[in-house]
Amino acid sequence: QKEVEQNSGPLSVPEGAIASLNCTYSDRVSQSFFWYRQYSGKSPELIMSIYSNGDKEDGRFTAQLNKASQYVSLLIRDSQPSDSATYLCAVPSGAGSYQLTFGKGTKLSVIP
Amino acid sequence: GAVVSQHPSRVICKSGTSVKIECRSLDFQATTMFWYRQFPKQSLMLMATSNEGSKATYEQGVEKDKFLINHASLTLSTLTVTSAHPEDSSFYICSAPWIAGGAETQYFGPGTRLLVL
Secondary structure (H helix, E strand, O other), X not given: OOXXXXXXXXXXXXXXXXXXXXXXXXXXXXXXXEEEEEOOOOOOEEEEEEOOOEEEEEOOEEEEEEOOOOEEEEEEOOOOHHHOEEEEEEEEOOOOOOOEEEOOOEEEEEEO | OOOXXXXXXXXXXXXXXXXXXXXEEOOOOOOEEEEEEEXXXXXXXXXXXXXXXXXXXXXXXXXXXXXXXXXXXXXXXXEEEOOOOHHHOEEXXXXXXXXXXXXXXXXXXXXXXXXXX
């Protein structure tokens, strides 16, 4: 059973700061990693995917992957109050096609 | 990305009644869909995998006779909560598989909030 671990938070950062969200996973053979954002009362929304070691940037978001350390992170630059949400890390579960194992999520609060 | 819809978005029902929730892939076909449940302030819990043309696969601890899943077509899966009780009140979310950047992932519907009185 694959495991995905995240700090539940809440993580509070001031507006304009960099928010750093971390995720570790148990299965060394995992090849793809996803970050979802879930606003309160809403369903998860895919915001980033990463497959190769290193950084992947998309606007204010940067995903970082280190397969040797089994660690994936999400950086949010110039954090805005609208970024306040729970961020879920996910990896393929291997149980079947397209099945994902989700972390419990980190709640981020951006303080104006 | 893919668009997945759910209907209804919110439903209130009396204890003992059945509630049907629809999940549709709007611009693509999905032979598989996933049903999740999420209680307040808790993480997503996969309930079952819906398979077009065959029986759904239920996760351990999920009662298949209580949560009936029918994958009627390549764009529609339904979840029926039978004889609903207050403890079934939750946020039910479906998802459909999609390829994002060459890897298999899921896109989620907007969810259905069920309140059983």
